[in-house]
Amino acid sequence: MMLVEKLEQLKAIFAQMNQALIAYSGGVDSTLVAKVAYDVLGDRALAVTAVSPSLLPEELEDAKIQAATIGIPHQIIATHEMENPNYTSNPVNRCYFCKSELHDTLKPLAVEMGYPYVVDGVNADDLHDYRPGIQAAKERGARSPLAEVGITKAEVRQISQQLGLPWWDKPAQPCLSSRFPYGEEITVAKLQRVGRAEIFLRKLGWQNLRVRSEGDTARIELPPEKIKDFVLSTDLNTVVTKFQEFGFIYVTLDLEGYSSGKLNRVLK
CATH class of the missing domain: 3.30.300 (GMP Synthetase; Chain A, domain 3)
Incomplete structure (x- = not known):
């Protein structure tokens, strides 16, 4: 499928949603999701960044600047995965407990504010790696529009560049x-x-x-x-x-x- 078609499909997903809350880390994937969501939904899209000790302060600053550049409303919340021994003991499925905490925090917020969907920046490549966090997000009803459309990491960068996003080549920065x-x-x-x-x-x-x-x-x-x-x-x-x-x-x-x-x- 052509890149143009994938972008149109991505827009169509948001058009069907009508309102969406984006789990927004400031990484290139979730920032593209935030950009497209805002282009389609305007102020009916909300980007939410979770702050905890596992996020670099510089990454939070980047997230704020990028959200402001896009124009999307941006909210910051705290998550408390460091209080969960299942997370701090660092088992092989640590990411499961991190994303559980994230989505257990985001979902009530979305419900309270009237957003029917929580979406994340998981892309098609992520589905082929060991990512236990994806399961936690799915269990809590989160959607991954990039993965749904089959957009890979390389395509995320290509689309971001075509849309004129200056951070299209930003290095990956996991927690x-x-x-x-x-x-x-x-x-x-x-x-x-x-x-x-x-x-x-x-x-x-x-x-x-x-x-x-x-x-x-x-x-x-x-x-x-x-x-x-x-x-x-x-x-x-x-x-x-x-x-x-x-x-x-x-x-x-x-x-x-x-x-x-x-x-x-x-x-x-």
């Missing part, structure tokens, strides 16, 4: 809890440590990266083609000193490079 190996307890302090480390590296100009955390060790993942440049052009002593200030003891560089979902390898 900070995804930086820890399954079974390692997640705490607010550990999330903040990882968050500060990633922000520090981004400010040095490195964008598509992860700082994985295991015990007291930080493992920096960069795109493979950037590793040599990083070693040659970065003051490594400064990086180590900064990371130790954030609370890490050891700082390592992953020689394989950044790969999405790397921590899921243990499941195979």
Whole structure:
């Protein structure tokens, strides 16, 4: 199916909804959903961002700016997944408990405000990865218009670019809890440590990266083609000193490079 047809189908879904509340993280997927929903529904679409320790403050700022640029009404709520030991113990289905908390918070809000639908930014590619959070959202009646139409991650970026959205090539930024190996307890302090480390590296100009955390060790993942440049052009002593200030003891560089979902390898 042509991209133009997929976009028209996406618009048609929102036209049928009449009103929709969007689970809006500020990532490229949910921002495209928010944009199309607002184009079709105007103020009958509402973007809602959930704030918790697993969301970088910079990501929240991005979400606010993008929502304002689109024009969509934007509301911020707090979620409390960190109070649930099923989440903080970091089991392999951690995302299930995170999305359960999110949608258990969004659904009553939608009902209270008269929105018949809660929609998210799950795309067609997400359905082929291990994403236990998708099940939690489905159980609570959320819809995923991008996946329904069969729009992939690459197509999300293409459509966003065609619609003139300046963040069409924004790197994926899953929640900070995804930086820890399954079974390692997640705490607010550990999330903040990882968050500060990633922000520090981004400010040095490195964008598509992860700082994985295991015990007291930080493992920096960069795109493979950037590793040599990083070693040659970065003051490594400064990086180590900064990371130790954030609370890490050891700082390592992953020689394989950044790969999405790397921590899921243990499941195979």
